[in-house]
Amino acid sequence: MFRSFAGDASGELSKELRHLVKRSDQSTYERYGTQTPVMQVVLQQILQCPYQGVTKRVYLESKVWELTALVIEQETQIFQGFLEVYPLRPSEIDCVYHAKEILLKNHDNPPSLIQLARQVGLNDRKLKLGFRSVFGTTVFGYLHNYRMELAHNLLIQGHMNITEVAQKVGYASLPSFSNAFRKKFGITPKSCHR
Template sequence: MEPFFQFRTAEFTDNCQTTVHQHAGMLQADSTWQSANGRLTFTDHFLRGIQLTTMTGHLHQPLKLELDVERPWTAMLYQLDGQINSKACASRPLHIGHGHQNVMGDEKTKNYYTFEGQDYNCFSVHIEPEYFTDLVVGNEEWLTIHQARLDRLEPFVLLPPGTVISLKQRALIEQIMACPYGGALKKLFLEARFLDLFIEQQALLRQVQRRAAGSRDRDTLHAIREFLDTHYAEPPSLLELARLFGTNDFKLKKGFRELFGTTVFGYVAERRLSVAQQLLLLTDEPVQQVAEAVGFVNPAHFATAFRQRFGQAPSQFRRGPKHQPVELETSHWPTLLEAR
């Protein structure tokens, strides 16, 4: 079983000793690196399609290593203690701090990492692309997360910086690191715990994806509201509005009401009346022209809506005492103000 990567830095390789053990259907490699800069022990378990790696020890100062990628992989990285940095991993800088994790793939043949921490403890899983695909394709939710990457060997980092290792993930990792069995039973135990960890990882990725989608949806809805702030006089239909912002009319209707407490056209109606109130207050334009400027074709409909909203007909409002203006951005007022 070939490793997914090799450390090539002379300072490391010259001070590292490795012993290899063959188990039933599994290869185990135990390595120890020791120098004036610190001491690290590595345990690698090679099973079908995966490499489980544990790194533990102490570092008196940062350890910089060159890593050669032997074959493509997807990695699940868990930084239990210490931290790891790379200036250009998966086409961008990577930092995983104490208690954090990430999922990534790096197709570059060479990379550079810096390990730091007086107490250093890291666990990682590297998975062959074919085996990763086999695990993912049978589950529709997982497939939606990874489908775009399955057939494209491009670098990626899936989780935002600072994603915390969950208690369940940590418990599964500790079970793997402290496996009490040997021989064939050890192989079965490690495979089972890996699958448990993989399932937990996909659940986390799904949560992150949903949060990201929710954030994008909120951004879209705020953009739609800003659009309506300046297009209230002649707004597009719901379907046209949804297409304009890359969503669908169902999500638009449901999301707009949940976020802003009103329907799209309820918001448009309120916007029209608020602007009309300001125009009546600050200009001498005829009521009919004000109604047309804010999007009312029928003056009677405008008068009825205005009375229901403000308790007065538009003409009564204009003849009454001057009210304190409602705060509005003047950049959104109709151009008839500029024409006076």
């Protein structure tokens, strides 16, 4: 099916996509790419599918194709040289994930980049490169996306007012929070608050 979508009339894939299909002599297929925040959202939507029956099947299939499109776009950018991939050792990848956990745990008062790098045993340059390689964004870009998604969910739940939500996600200034929220979602916090 992938060949019929991404291949030419005979089903042949372009050079930049051939490695995405397991060869007959491979026992398993593995791809070491960057899981971007957008990909993570799609994966969460797959895991938290709200539908049943045929609707669930259509929804999940559409999400798999959406994830496939994101992977193809990333592979094309890598092949064309628009996106650099930094090879990381497994221990460095573990450090990057540990840094992510520290950021999320302290999202309302995160450590500086230097402090975070020291806590996980990397230098700041390696942490920045690692974050971009593993998550497809900067360290604080990842944190910002997390804060905004958390704020959006808290506002929809309606158990906290907008000022409380802003403080919960680490904003001391309500106007700064409102601007960041509007920039991320295209709406004001008030318009999605219940």
